[in-house]
Amino acid sequence: MKIILNNRPETIDVSQLTLQELIEKKTFTFKLLVTKINGKLIKKEMRDKTPIHEGDDVAIIHMITGG
Amino acid sequence: MTFQEIKKILKKKTVGIAGAGGLGSNCAVALARVGIGKIIIADFDNVRKKNLNRQYFFYEQVGQKKVFAIQDNILFINPYVKVEPHDLKLNSTNIPDIFKKCDVVIEAFDLAEMKQMIIETMQTKMPDIPIIVGLGMAGWGDNNSIKTRQIDNLYICGDEQSEIADDLPPLAPRVGIVAHMQANMALEILLKNSKK
Numbered sequence: 384m385k386i387i388l389n390n391r392p393e394t395i396d397v398s399q400l401t402l403q404e405l406i407e408k409k410t411f412t413f414k415l416l417v418t419k420i421n422g423k424l425i426k427k428e429m430r431d432k433t434p435i436h437e438g439d440d441v442a443i444i445h446m447i448t449g450g
Numbered sequence: 451m452t453f454q455e456i457k458k459i460l461k462k463k464t465v466g467i468a469g470a471g472g473l474g475s476n477c478a479v480a481l482a483r484v485g486i487g488k489i490i491i492a493d494f495d496n497v498r499k500k501n502l503n504r505q506y507f508f509y510e511q512v513g514q515k516k517v518f519a520i521q522d523n524i525l526f527i528n529p530y531v532k533v534e535p536h537d538l539k540l541n542s543t544n545i546p547d548i549f550k551k552c553d554v555v556i557e558a559f560d561l562a563e564m565k566q567m568i569i570e571t572m573q574t575k576m577p578d579i580p581i582i583v584g585l586g587m588a589g590w591g592d593n594n595s596i597k598t599r600q601i602d603n604l605y606i607c608g609d610e611q612s613e614i615a616d617d618l619p620p621l622a623p624r625v626g627i628v629a630h631m632q633a634n635m636a637l638e639i640l641l642k643n644s645k646k
Binding site for chain 2: 389390413414415416417419422424426442444445446447448449450
């Protein structure tokens with residue numbers, strides 16, 4: 384399936400997966416993330432219940448200490 | 451637009467700044483210099499000697515509350531800016547109340563947990579207000595890794611990689627770059643579609 388991940392087109396080699404599975408597949412290793420699908424914020428506890436669909440615009444953002 | 455025309459628009463705008471440390475103090479000063487109408491800034495901390503490597507405070511302000519010290523510094527530069535300081539720790543309950551009248555909000559925390567908290571709070575409770583976050587600015591050098599990207603109403607400034615550590619401290623140049631990128635992004639948002 385084809386999606387947009389962090390503003391770039393990506394092809395995922397499975398037809399079904401959740402946001403949590405996508406995070407693991409793409410090895411986003413940071414402890415703290417903010418995730419959005421098609422502009423909607425998806426909280427941590429909902430990531431394994433939220434499916435990714437063809438054409439979805441997914442943002443996975445690392446939270447990094449410093450400021 | 452001339453600077454006079456820019457100031458006329460910015461005079462009517464309010465910017466919220468969450469944190470008065472390395473990002474917040476420098477961003478606030480940049481916005482004050484260009485004539486933003488009002489700055490609402492919140493922080494619970496005091497100025498410490500170790501902050502002076504990057505934060506817009508002076509040696510004699512060590513020990514003062516950051517929000518009142520930055521208010522003084524802003525008014526030294528531009529006495530026409532309205533400053534609303536909040537000496538408190540921001541959380542998901544008080545953020546909507548404090549920043550509800552802002553045209554744009556700058557995330558200027560240091561801790562990753564707090565960054566996540568304000569993004570989630572703003573994007574769920576006040577999704578119409580743009581938020582500009584700073585992510586990744588530790589260390590030195592590598593100018594060209596620092597960039598901006600937009601995801602709807604969420605704007606990210608930084609290299610999105612470098613996390614502070616004992617051997618990768620936050621220092622004035624890179625923290626200042628990101629703080630000024632946030633201020634610059636705020637101007638872009640505030641001046642967009644604005645008539646003279």
